[in-house]
Amino acid sequence: MRITFPHMGNICIPLRSLFENMGLEVISPPVCTKRTLELGVAHSPEFACLPLKINIGNFIEALEKGADTIIMAGGIGPCRFGYYGEVQKEILKDLGFDFEMIILEPPQGHFFKLLQKIKLITNHNTIKDIVSAVRIAWKKALLLDKLDLESSKIRPIEKIRGQTDKIYRDILLRINDINDKDEIDDLETIISDTLYDIPTNGQTPLKIGIVGEIYTVLEPFVNLNIEKQLGELGVEVSRNIYITDWVQENLLPSLLKPDKHKDILRLAQPYIKCFVGGHGQETVAQIINFANKGFDGVIHLLPFTCMPEIVAKSAIPRVSQKHSIPVMTVILDEHSAETGFKTRLEAFIDMIYHKKEVGDFAKMHSGN
Amino acid sequence: MKIGIPRALFYYQYYPFWKTFFESLDQKIVLSSPTNKDLLKKGLELCVDDACLPVKIFHGHVANLIGKVDTIFIPRIISIEPKEYICPKFLGLPDMIKNSIPDLPDIIDVDLNLYKSKIMFFRHFIKLGEILNKNKKQILIAFNKAQRVQQRFEYQLIKEKIVPQDILSETYKISQNEIFSYNPSKLKVLLLGHHYNIYDDFISMNLIMKLRKKNVTFITSEMVTNKIIVEGTKNLSKDMFWTLGKKAIGTAYYYLERKKVDGIIHVASFGCGPDSLVGEILEKRTRRDFHIPFLFLNLDEHSGEAGFNTRLEAFLDVLEGRKYFEDNIPTYG
Numbered sequence: 001m002r003i004t005f006p007h008m009g010n011i012c013i014p015l016r017s018l019f020e021n022m023g024l025e026v027i028s029p030p031v032c033t034k035r036t037l038e039l040g041v042a043h044s045p046e047f048a049c050l051p052l053k054i055n056i057g058n059f060i061e062a063l064e065k066g067a068d069t070i071i072m073a074g075g076i077g078p079c080r081f082g083y084y085g086e087v088q089k090e091i092l093k094d095l096g097f098d099f100e101m102i103i104l105e106p107p108q109g110h111f112f113k114l115l116q117k118i119k120l121i122t123n124h125n126t127i128k129d130i131v132s133a134v135r136i137a138w139k140k141a142l143l144l145d146k147l148d149l150e151s152s153k154i155r156p157i158e159k160i161r162g163q164t165d166k167i168y169r170d171i172l173l174r175i176n177d178i179n180d181k182d183e184i185d186d187l188e189t190i191i192s193d194t195l196y197d198i199p200t201n202g203q204t205p206l207k208i209g210i211v212g213e214i215y216t217v218l219e220p221f222v223n224l225n226i227e228k229q230l231g232e233l234g235v236e237v238s239r240n241i242y243i244t245d246w247v248q249e250n251l252l253p254s255l256l257k258p259d260k261h262k263d264i265l266r267l268a269q270p271y272i273k274c275f276v277g278g279h280g281q282e283t284v285a286q287i288i289n290f291a292n293k294g295f296d297g298v299i300h301l302l303p304f305t306c307m308p309e310i311v312a313k314s315a316i317p318r319v320s321q322k323h324s325i326p327v328m329t330v331i332l333d334e335h336s337a338e339t340g341f342k343t344r345l346e347a348f349i350d351m352i353y354h355k356k357e358v359g360d361f362a363k364m365h366s367g368n
Numbered sequence: 369m370k371i372g373i374p375r376a377l378f379y380y381q382y383y384p385f386w387k388t389f390f391e392s393l394d395q396k397i398v399l400s401s402p403t404n405k406d407l408l409k410k411g412l413e414l415c416v417d418d419a420c421l422p423v424k425i426f427h428g429h430v431a432n433l434i435g436k437v438d439t440i441f442i443p444r445i446i447s448i449e450p451k452e453y454i455c456p457k458f459l460g461l462p463d464m465i466k467n468s469i470p471d472l473p474d475i476i477d478v479d480l481n482l483y484k485s486k487i488m489f490f491r492h493f494i495k496l497g498e499i500l501n502k503n504k505k506q507i508l509i510a511f512n513k514a515q516r517v518q519q520r521f522e523y524q525l526i527k528e529k530i531v532p533q534d535i536l537s538e539t540y541k542i543s544q545n546e547i548f549s550y551n552p553s554k555l556k557v558l559l560l561g562h563h564y565n566i567y568d569d570f571i572s573m574n575l576i577m578k579l580r581k582k583n584v585t586f587i588t589s590e591m592v593t594n595k596i597i598v599e600g601t602k603n604l605s606k607d608m609f610w611t612l613g614k615k616a617i618g619t620a621y622y623y624l625e626r627k628k629v630d631g632i633i634h635v636a637s638f639g640c641g642p643d644s645l646v647g648e649i650l651e652k653r654t655r656r657d658f659h660i661p662f663l664f665l666n667l668d669e670h671s672g673e674a675g676f677n678t679r680l681e682a683f684l685d686v687l688e689g690r691k692y693f694e695d696n697i698p699t700y701g
């Protein structure tokens with residue numbers, strides 16, 4: 001059994017660690033490239049949303065490398081993601097691949113079911129081994145989130161461009177390679193220390209929040225490296241979702257889910273009253289949340305035709321006005337390109353600066 | 369009170385019920401105009417860009433009612449079958465409308481959510497009646513009456529193999545039995561797609577009339593019983609959680625497996641999320657396992673009628689040709 005899974009941000013690192021520590025062979029799909037995209041687009045339904053297509057590209061490339069078992073998350077709708085696995089299975093079968101796909105269906109088939117199944121296959125694992133494998137993987141996921149979070153604070157103010165990214169890549173490798181619990185714990189402080197050692201220019205950067213459909217928010221290959229690009233333009237970026245959030249939401253049984261969530265969702269109610277699938281309601285809530293936290297702007301990401309996010313988009317003009325926060329929506333599909341994107345980001349940032357100046361000016365003269 | 373009902377989306381499924389229910393409670397119903405160019409234009413103007421055609425058109429219908437009614441009925445149709453949804457846009461429809469259309473009158477947006485149980489259908493209407501300040505007894509009478517009318521409507525579609533417009537629209541007077549008599553020499557086509565797309569003559573560019581004129585017999589998901597749909601979907605490896613997608617797939621597999629159709633026409637709106645996957649499953653299986661011609665019509669506001677007609681005619685020609693061969697060339701072995 002040679003396991004593979006789709007890419008989503010750096011999630012491959014904890015996943016690889018999890019399966020390998022349980023004695024399974026893992027074949028991660030090669031990093032997403034133009035070829036991944038092309039393969040995905042060529043073999044997916046034309047009007048499917050972008051994540052499905054990239055997944056297909058990942059699967060094909062992993063199967064070519066010898067993987068034979070695909071692990072995929074499922075879902076109960078109404079968003080399309082819940083039916084991805086079924087469609088992808090058909091597509092790959094049509095292409096003649098020989099493989100098995102394990103789809104984790106909530107709530108009956110959550111993560112623990114998979115672990116049980118794995119325990120059966122690799123019967124030398126004890127519960128203790130499994131628990132320890134899960135714990136290490138989870139710690140790695142937390143480290144990755146920390147790394148993302150903190151580097152996006154330093155990147156905009158680094159004195160020498162590219163330094164943060166260099167360190168980011170180094171640490172990424174270390175998180176990947178390390179397998180000892182104590183070492184992992186050490187790494188936590190190392191991350192903070194090395195990042196804070198980077199010389200900075202002492203400026204206060206603009207703060208922009210990123211919200212939207214999970215996959216496009218988490219996967220730099222499809223969001224055209226937005227975090228890095230914004231950082232290089234001197235903007236501090238914060239996301240509404242990190243890997244550990246996704247895992248909690250999608251792979252764990254609902255009683256383990258945090259409920260700070262619900263409070264934030266309440267913010268969306270005047271605009272979107274109830275759950276609309278995916279993260280539509282959450283997108284609106286998070287825009288307001290970012291506005292309340294004093295962010296200067298928000299960028300809303302969604303794959304072309306993503307239904308929950310289209311519902312969210314209908315609320316954005318009102319939300320943006322009411323909470324006076326500039327919001328830019330970026331729709332991503334296979335034709336999106338990094339070149340024109342930078343110009344759009346720059347224009348958005350200019351607009352924010354301009355708004356700030358006008359705002360400050362108005363404030364000065366109204367005596368506040 | 370004058371209640372406006374947009375002649376769009378679930379109008380094609382629930383109008384008989386809604387009309388009877390509200391009228392029994394002494395309300396006056398005002399329907400928006402049938403979909404037309406101006407209404408579409410208005411919808412495009414108001415609606416968020418990236419929505420699908422029927423949702424854009426729905427915005428136009430709502431705008432069409434402003435100024436003519438006291439309130440507009442836009443139920444939040446979350447789920448009409450246990451463990452299923454229609455689509456995220458239906459979950460957020462009243463929100464989209466309120467976010468995008470200024471100067472709205474009151475909106476009645478009571479949830480219709482049968483996700484957990486069908487009993488909620490009844491509760492939904494109780495709630496509606498309460499909003500209209502009616503007492504339990506009045507509501508109950510209206511509900512029962514409406515249910516009978518609705519059942520008759522649904523039964524008629526199945527029994528006579530007619531379309532909702534034959535009953536709902538005044539312009540649709542035709543002698544169904546003549547057209548729908550089972551004649552083995554006639555082409556039999558499955559016409560799959562969401563009811564609000566195929567039965568809205570503006571959206572579907574008069575597809576129903578065109579098929580009838582060409583003397584093609586067609587079956588839609590509204591013409592089959594639930595049993596057929598259940599039978600047809602039983603081989604899916606995962607239950608489909610979109611009701612309309614499930615109906616299309618169930619209808620298709622049922623007839624395909626029984627070799628009862630000459631071709632399939634699948635109508636979808638550009639940008640429709642569920643159909644982008646449902647269509648793929650349908651088309652793949654139809655071509656791979658059943659070798660039956662499949663026509664995919666993807667509609668948006670730019671679709672031209674000329675191109676549409678050409679494709680439809682070409683498709684029907686292919687079906688004719690195949691039928692001629694089957695009927696006239698003996699099969700060996």
Ligand code: SF4
Pocket residue numbers: 307420421422423454455456457458562637639640641642643
């Ligand atoms: S099911 Fe498709 S056509 Fe209907 S509202 Fe949703 S996306 Fe639009």
